[in-house]
Amino acid sequence: MKVKLLVPTDFSDVAHSAIQHAVKFSSIINAELILLHVVETREGVESAKEKLSKDEIIGKSYSSSCTINSYVRIGNIFEDIGDFAAEFGVSLIFMGTHKYSRWQKIVGSRAIRVITSSPVPFILVQEKLMDSKGYDNIVVPLDINIETKQKLELVVKIAHYFNSEVHLITNDSTDSFIKTKLKANQIWATKYLDSNKIKNSSHLVPKGKTLSEGIFLLSYNVKADLIAIMNLQDDSILGLLENSFQDEIIGNDYKIPVLCVNPHVVTKASGSVFVR
Secondary structure, eight states: OOOEEEEEOOSSHHHHHHHHHHHHHHHHHTOEEEEEEEESSGGGHHHHHHHHHHHHHHHHHHOTTOEEEEEEEESOHHHHHHHHHHHHTOSEEEEEOOTTSSTTOOTTHHHHHHHTTOSSOEEEEOSOOOOTTOSOEEEEEOOSOGGGGHHHHHHHHHHHHHTOEEEEEEOOOSSHHHHHHHHHHHHHHHHHHHHTTOEEEEEEOOTTOOHHHHHHHHHHHHTOSEEEEEOOOGGGTTTSSOTTHHHHHHTOTTOOOEEEEOOOOOOOBTTBSOOO
């Protein structure tokens, strides 16, 4: 059975960018691509189907070999994307995001609301298209939460597909306990990436910079193609992330796509930090 990738679309330019990313990704892993448009009333269904057929043509223009199917749902995006992904067994969702488009105006809390409607990870895409190398450089911030380690499993899979280099970044905390925990997580992540034969490097946020500022500086320096974050509540990250962290990363000015992963419930499993 083919892996299924989903693109919710509102037929905007950023939605078409998400389609381009998803088509490129689908072509690499031989996945099925599904386009979804959500309408509020039955009256909008036929018009949406017609527009979806044009989006299928756009997708085919990026790869004629990609399998693309499309669906219309009546409802609202905050609930139906997650329900649809669960019903169809979707593994990854690509979604356009832009500060000024209509229902795709999901930067910040609206984006998080959509993301938390589904356990499926999202790649949020602005106008920037995927180039021929794909996700060549991936920036991964680390904090002291065990849930943060879960995103490494997906990052490793993506890195294998694109032969990516992963760039880890942590805060340079003045608190000795937090500093020790951050260092331990960085060492664990490096060993995990090395054991999976993934090229990697480790970095500290420069003194005087916030974590998001450090991420953007590193992303600029390594020409990042993807930033990977966890969708964590502000009250669960022990002050390591500023309140607007997810908002800033998702709507970054460099228009770098963002992989956003919802954490699984963590249990003590022998020999693994990942819950399956």
